[in-house]
Amino acid sequence: MSPSPPPGRVSARLTTDPILKNALRYTISASEYESLHRYILSRSNVLKRNSPTVAKVEKIFDEKTPTGERYNDYNASAIRASARVFVASAAALKLWGIVGERFLGKEKGTKTPLWRHPNFRLSLSLSSILLLHRILFRFFTRLRAYLLADEAKPFRRRNKKISRTLTSNLAPAIGASLAGFMLAVYPTDQLRVTIAIYTLSRAAEFAYNHAEDEGWIWGKKERPWWWGSWLLYPVTCGQLLHAFVFDKDCFPAPFGAFILKNSPQYRHSRPTDYPANLQWPSAYEVTDKLGEMAKLHYPRFISPVLFPNSQTLPSTLNSISPITSSAHPLITSLTCATLHPSDPSCLRTYITYWIRTFPSLAKFFTAIFLLFSLPKYRSFYQDPINMLNKLAGRILGYSAFVSGSIGTSWAMICFFQQYIPKSFLATQRFFLGGAIGGLWAWIVRGEARGEFMYSARASIDSLWKVGRKRGWWRSVRGGDVGLFVASLMVINVIYERDARAVHSEVIRKGIGELRGEGLRDVVMEEKKRINEDSAAA
Numbered sequence: 413m414s415p416s417p418p419p420g421r422v423s424a425r426l427t428t429d430p431i432l433k434n435a436l437r438y439t440i441s442a443s444e445y446e447s448l449h450r451y452i453l454s455r456s457n458v459l460k461r462n463s464p465t466v467a468k469v470e471k472i473f474d475e476k477t478p479t480g481e482r483y484n485d486y487n488a489s490a491i492r493a494s495a496r497v498f499v500a501s502a503a504a505l506k507l508w509g510i511v512g513e514r515f516l517g518k519e520k521g522t523k524t525p526l527w528r529h530p531n532f533r534l535s536l537s538l539s540s541i542l543l544l545h546r547i548l549f550r551f552f553t554r555l556r557a558y559l560l561a562d563e564a565k566p567f568r569r570r571n572k573k574i575s576r577t578l579t580s581n582l583a584p585a586i587g588a589s590l591a592g593f594m595l596a597v598y599p600t601d602q603l604r605v606t607i608a609i610y611t612l613s614r615a616a617e618f619a620y621n622h623a624e625d626e627g628w629i630w631g632k633k634e635r636p637w638w639w640g641s642w643l644l645y646p647v648t649c650g651q652l653l654h655a656f657v658f659d660k661d662c663f664p665a666p667f668g669a670f671i672l673k674n675s676p677q678y679r680h681s682r683p684t685d686y687p688a689n690l691q692w693p694s695a696y697e698v699t700d701k702l703g704e705m706a707k708l709h710y711p712r713f714i715s716p717v718l719f720p721n722s723q724t725l726p727s728t729l730n731s732i733s734p735i736t737s738s739a740h741p742l743i744t745s746l747t748c749a750t751l752h753p754s755d756p757s758c759l760r761t762y763i764t765y766w767i768r769t770f771p772s773l774a775k776f777f778t779a780i781f782l783l784f785s786l787p788k789y790r791s792f793y794q795d796p797i798n799m800l801n802k803l804a805g806r807i808l809g810y811s812a813f814v815s816g817s818i819g820t821s822w823a824m825i826c827f828f829q830q831y832i833p834k835s836f837l838a839t840q841r842f843f844l845g846g847a848i849g850g851l852w853a854w855i856v857r858g859e860a861r862g863e864f865m866y867s868a869r870a871s872i873d874s875l876w877k878v879g880r881k882r883g884w885w886r887s888v889r890g891g892d893v894g895l896f897v898a899s900l901m902v903i904n905v906i907y908e909r910d911a912r913a914v915h916s917e918v919i920r921k922g923i924g925e926l927r928g929e930g931l932r933d934v935v936m937e938e939k940k941r942i943n944e945d946s947a948a949a
Contacts, residue, residue: 544591646850648871653846821849
């Protein structure tokens, strides 16, 4: 006989403590415990001796309540999943904070209580959304089944409108979306707005896909060959350029840094021999003054080299005089004297821009796409010529797309100054110039959908801030949370009606996880089933 445990010691193998049972149910599933026991617990005699066996855990999960019903594993699974989301997101945010402070130069934040810390609130918000979404989806699904039963006929007769609503096949999807209100747990911040805008863009994308699949847009005709997500980019590029010039505080800072970094011919750094006691305008200050020129209807430039005693600049533009004072005497446009003071030819400046920018961007995209190609090394090994051709084409396409978008947007400022009246579309021409520059998206229209959607989301955020700044609309408290809930409803409804309209495999699996169905891709499962049926036939 094996010796009994010493007094005062509770063996996890033999105990029937309900706290232990519930702890096991709500932290790990039976299959997960089996894997944990096989690869970790069984390899240590101490852990193996003090941990429950696989059979014991399976027996715990199969136990029934005092009323004879099986324990609700659905709720336990929901709690397990939400707890894991909380722990994983909190750990990831903590790790990102450490990386930012030690390697990215991010300032260390002030100490705040745990329940007020943004990372804790974000993790709590995400885990709560998952938990409530699962519970609400289960509740409305069961409620709908109960109301459709024969026993509920009296209720349906007395409450016809409510019954039609609750028995709709979309009721569980809509009801579960109310879990999105838990986004309000996270404090009002740019991240919360970003989450709401991202969800809105996805909802609009999937709604459009569903409308197109149902024939509501093009009818029986095929979609035009030129139609695609690339058409979003000219609009977003125009809006962002306009905001960059007139509302810099409403413009995404990473976009501005990237644009200025890749505008060598239109951005002029402080000369090395320039006196240290004199100020030199920054790149952002120059763009601000371009907006001021537009408001003044583009005053004429008088070269101080030819006319040293004349007033060459309005008083509001004096800060850019270090650039314009040495401008070429043949330049007559103040915007040209600001953007390319050493060269009177706008066309030559544009060509020189391409010569300088395209190679550097090609190097940048070569490093990026080579890094992304590492997981596909087997394809390179099997068909190196074809894969290298595709990689080279993608690098050249993206380099031309980015170079053309930035350079053309700058060049259009000079073009409009030369060929249209100064007072005609004085400020709106920046939007038009950005839109024309955005037409370069045609080159990568078949493979840059993610970039186009990212730019569109950045433009929506910028436009919202511009409108709020200028009084076009007012903020609504919790409006971003309401927008998130409405967008989540649209996504859930589209998924319920036709999951094929959700083109993202990751999002399809995410919706399945939200509903408690696991990381399932119902579309791929349906295709696999059809293929198997076809093969069997």
